Amino acid sequence: MGKPRTPAGRAKEIATRLEVLYPKAECELTHSNAYELLAATILSAQCTDVRVNMVTPALFAKYPTPLALAEANPTELETIIRSTGFYQNKAKNLIGMGRNVVDRFASVIPHEMEDLVTLPGVGRKTANVLRSVVFDLPGLAVDTHVGRLSRRLGLTTEEDPVKVERVLNGFIDPPEWGRFGLRLILHGRRVCDAKKPKCGICELEDICPATLMPSKSKEK
DNA sequence: ATCCCGAGGG
DNA sequence: CCCTCTGGAT
Structure with missing residues (x-):
């Protein structure tokens, strides 16, 4: 398939790849209820x-x-x-x-x-x-990682977490909202961190506007 | 000096 | 919209 050129298309492709990279997509906050x-x-x-x-x-x-x-x-x-x-x-x-x-x-x-x-x-x-x-209801938690990755990956230019959430909600099916957010967080911590993103080992590098642009791996 | 699964208040 | 709250890691 060709490289996705729209934010919606990129979101789908990103979701597919992240599912392979982080199949479990578990919450990493310790809890039992x-x-x-x-x-x-x-x-x-x-x-x-x-x-x-x-x-x-x-x-x-x-x-x-x-x-x-x-x-x-x-x-x-x-x-x-x-x-x-x-x-x-x-x-x-x-x-x-x-x-x-x-x-x-x-x-x-x-x-x-x-x-x-x-x-x-x-x-x-x-x-x-x-x-x-815990309730298995649709919900996409937009934290600092989800916001940062969504902008770097060209899914949105919004800074307001509520607006980012609304945009992402439009790209992903509601039952997948939670796991999609979790996977963005995991990727944000392990690869696409705020200070020194490891673009060289990033599995999304070929479809990431931040690394495709000559301006290299800068945010925004 | 910057960032981390933000929220409340002015 | 802005500001404040806080310690720990890098």
């Missing part, structure tokens, strides 16, 4: 998954339920999550999330986007992670 993934994802703001996974064992042991989080001592909670950064905001949000889930949702993590984003510390990206990973 919806509550744990919600807490872990709140902690993942501007922080690596590896770092989040270092603090969640102690977090889940001390606060195993939304109710336990709702009743947490802020200072003790901050101590546990400190290394993930933004720890005062995150502690406040985690406690607020616990209280809201207990009071407004009978201690059950909600599925609906409109409900999820009312929880403290939960924005659209976090809501989409939950929907796609």
